Amino acid sequence: MAGRLEGKVIIVAGAGGIGSGIANYLADEGATIVVGDINGDGAERVAQEIVSRGGTAVATALDGADEASAAEIVALAVSRFGGLDGIHINFASLDIARPNGKPTDVLGQDLDDYDAAMRVNARGYLVCTRAAIPALVRRGGGSIVYTATNSIYNGAADLMGYAMSKAPILPLMRHVATRHGAEGIRANAISPGLIVHADLEAVLSEEHLTGYANAAPVKRLGRPRHIAAVSALLMSDDGDFITGQVIAVDGGAFMRP
Incomplete structure (x- = not known):
């Protein structure tokens, strides 16, 4: 596999529906992939998909919120492949976004779910x-x-806790871009709309999916490859003058300055 990420070692943290798409896409662009997920078997399946197509990848179990586990995946990339050129942090706790009928507004949000x-x-x-x-x-x-x-951004009535838990990513990203830019580190965020993959299709109704598609100006749903394509740009030398940015990938469903 050869492409614009040839020679780069990249960690993909989170190997679910979107993460799998990111890892495979970056590998197809020539990157060496270290993929981690709380589901170690799932991460291994993604790595094997890449290897089966001639790419280079290894997998490990990753609890991204545990300092020792995060240090281990970075150490794996460095020891196995000689260094680290990029990391796409993609994992999420989704139970709070799909709470099986529990209320998710400010009055009803389960605080144990919120803390998790x-x-x-x-x-x-x-x-x-x-x-x-x-x-x-x-x-x-x-x-x-x-x-x-x-x-x-969109004030979704049914995703208050999830939105709050993801909001801190943006000041973190901007801090890193500012504090470490002189050291050659760029930091950016991708802000997806609804990105459909097998896990979501199993729990969302056709009516729900159609509603999301119709809400976007492009009148269709996003797929993991749409997130992966932007990640590839940001990881590549073509994106070396982009930092501190939030890039919406949502088919125009939510337009903001």
Whole structure:
């Protein structure tokens, strides 16, 4: 496999529906992939998909909110492949976004669910960032990409807790871009709309999916490859003058300055 990411070692943290698409896309662009997920078997399946097509990938179990686990995946990338050029932090606690009928407004939000989501979606992104920066600096710089969500902006009545748990990603991203830019580190966030993959299709009705599609000017749903394509740009030398930005990938469903 050869492409614009040839020679780059990239961690993909979170190997679910979107993460799998990101890992495979970046590998097709020539990157060496280290993929981690709380579901270690799922991460291994993604790595094997890449290897079966001639790419280079290894997998490991990752609890992104645990400092030791985050340090281990960075150490794996460095020891196995000699360094780290980028990390896409993509995992999320989704139980708070799909709470099986529990209320998710400010009065009804279950606080145990909220605390669990904050641990993963807020603390986890900080923990993985802290683990990755020293390795990126030793490499002469690199790219950190964060998966945020348009729910931060759109005031969704049924996703208050989820939006709050993901909102801290944006000040973290901007801090990293400012504080470590002189060291060659770029940081950006991708803000998806509804991105459809097998896990979501199993729990969302056709009516729900059609409604989301009709709400977007492009009148169709996003797929993991749409997120992956932007990640590839931000990881590549073509994107080396982009930092501190939030890039919406939502078919125009939510337009903002």
